[in-house]
Amino acid sequence: MAKITATSVPTPDASPGDLRRRGSVRRLATIAMLAVSLALPAPAEAQNFLDSLFGQRATGSVTPASTQTLAPGAPGGERPWSGESGSSGHPEMTADAIRAATAQFPACIARLWPEAARRGVSRESFHRYTAGLTPELRLMDLMDAQPEFTKAFWDYLDLLVSDARIKRGREILAQNAATFAAVEKAYGVDRTIVAAIWGVESNFGTQIGDRSVLRSTATLACVGRRQSYFRDEFLAALEILHRGDVVPEHLMGSWAGAFGPTQFMPTSFKRFAVDFDGDGRRDVVDSLPDMIASTANNLKKDGWEAGKTWGYEVVVPQGFNYLMADSSRWLTMQEWTRLGLARANGKPFPRPADKAYLLVPAGRRGPAFLMLGNFRAIMKYNPAEAYAMAIGHLADRMRGDGPIVQPWPRDERVLTSAERYExxxxxxxxxxxxxxEPTGRIGPKSRTAIKRYQQAAGLTPDGFASATLLDQLRSR
Incomplete structure (x- = not known):
């Protein structure tokens, strides 16, 4: 079985110890040992729990971040919660709401036992993995700062599609050519796309995250604005541990609970992970064949079409009706050509009958792209257009294609999460x-709403959420 090790994916500026830290993975943090039961904690127990987290009596005031200290048993490097409300403006991300949810954390976890049992998790496993489990409130600061949604599209691409990453991706493809070939044959997914996901998600395994997946998903299942979503993730993490696919000390990942070099969420692991090396375990952390094949299987089941690309950069003609740039409006390449669109590199479209929609992520002042069905398959892996664009573009660059031709409007000020919410x-x-409801994320539905507003206001309906547009909305 091929193992993913620290030395298998080195980077020029990192030592093996910096890369994976497999032998010294941080243990699950325990701030206070709490016995999980099926009953709600008594008020005094809940107050003691809050005291252990905040180092004070929980009141309406917040201890400043500079004076907060870690509770006994917390890892020395763990940063405390800032004590501030989230930037999204969501009601469940206010400081008071976070503190209130934290007070109920033990009871919240306990209430999940019946559902865990229905999923086949034994009571022994449930208590083994949840006894002493406490929330990491630092995640509340991270939840509203996701780069896919807070960085400018162009800054996000600059960061992830760098010359160093392109070079390393080509090396990875060459070093593991036999595995990539076998997986490509089995699943029909372009190997450069799988390698690009590996590169974007974890910089080829060098940045997989060192947080306990169980603790992260437990925190987010009980505190913050996406509790319903993360309850399922937490329960799926319990299933993974109960079945032994990944050993507990290796089930480490990002703040949101994604783990392994291609960052599987626990529920995605359940649906898509495969045992490609035949050892009886679906191990997307330490088995390179399992990781590559599981990633390809994910894309295939999400609709990847073999032999096709993800999209094309195109030039939009003067006077173009930007209402046509809509993710629900699919036309053939031949039809887009008749509307005046052409590939930015001057080459013809290889399959005129392929259907695509037009995406103008920076409005009329930026580049435009025709997105095929495979772009949507990538977006199912991570539902952010900037992410999917980075995957597709990095894959193209590793294959030898050139950079994006048309310039980005780099003079535009990027809206903050709070401004997007507003x-x-x-x-x-x-x-x-x-x-x-408002989320602070500008996706296809929000862009359509922006276009309709722009059209009604006599503006060019390009759907771009600019600072100028926000000022207009404030004044009208």
Whole structure:
């Protein structure tokens, strides 16, 4: 069985000890030992729990971050929660809401036992992995600072599609050519796309995260704005540990619970992980064949079409109707050509019958792209257009294609999460549908709402959430 080790994916500036730290993975942090039961904690127990977390009586005031100390038993390097409300403006991300949810953390975990039992987790396993489990409130600061949603599109691509990453990706593909070939034959997924996910998710295994997946998902299942989503992730993490696919000390990952070199969420692991090396375990952390094949299987089951690309950079003609740039409007390449679109590199579209939609992530002042079905398959891996673009573009660059041709509007000021939340709130108040409640994330539904507002206001309907647009919404 091929193992993923620190020396298998080195980087020029990192030592083996910096890369994986497999032999010294941080143990699960325990701030106070709490016996998980099926009953709600008594008020005094809940107060003692809060005292152990915050080092004070829990009141309406917040201890400044500079004076907060770690509770007994916490890892020495763990940073405390800032004590501030999240930047998204979501009601469950206010400081008071976070503290209130924290007080109920033991009871929240205990209430999940019946569902864990229905999933086949034994009571012994449940208590073994949840006894002493405490929330890491630092995650509340990280939840509203995801780069896919807070960085400018171009800054995100600059960061992830670097010359060093392109070079390392080509080396990875060459070093593991036999495994990539076998996986590509089995699943029909382009090997450069799988390698690009590896590169973007963890810089080829050098940045997989060192947080306990169980603790992270438990925290987010009980505190913050996405509890329903993370409850499923927490329960799936318990299943992984109960079945022994990944050993507990290696189930370490990102703040959100993604683990392994290609960063599987626990529920994705359940659905897509495969035992490609035949050792009886689905190990996406330490088995390179399992990791590569599981990633390819994920894309295949999410709709990847063999032999096709993810998209093309295109030039949009003057006077183009940007209302056509809509993820629900799929036309053939031949139809887009008739509307005046052409590939930015001057080459013809190889398959005129392929269907795609037009994406203009920076509005009329930035480059444009025709996105095929495979782009949506990548987005199912991570539902952020900037992420999917980085994957596709890095794969192209590793294959030998050139950089994006058209310039980005780098002079544009990027809206903060709070400003994006405010922009969505203004749109909703004016009757424009953003596809749900404001979140601070500008996705396809929000762009459609922006376009409809721009059209009604006599502006070019390109769907770009600019600072100028926000100022207009504030003043009208």
């Amino acid at each position: 922009l969505q709130t203004h749109l909703v108040r004016r009757g424009f549908d953003i596809g749900g």
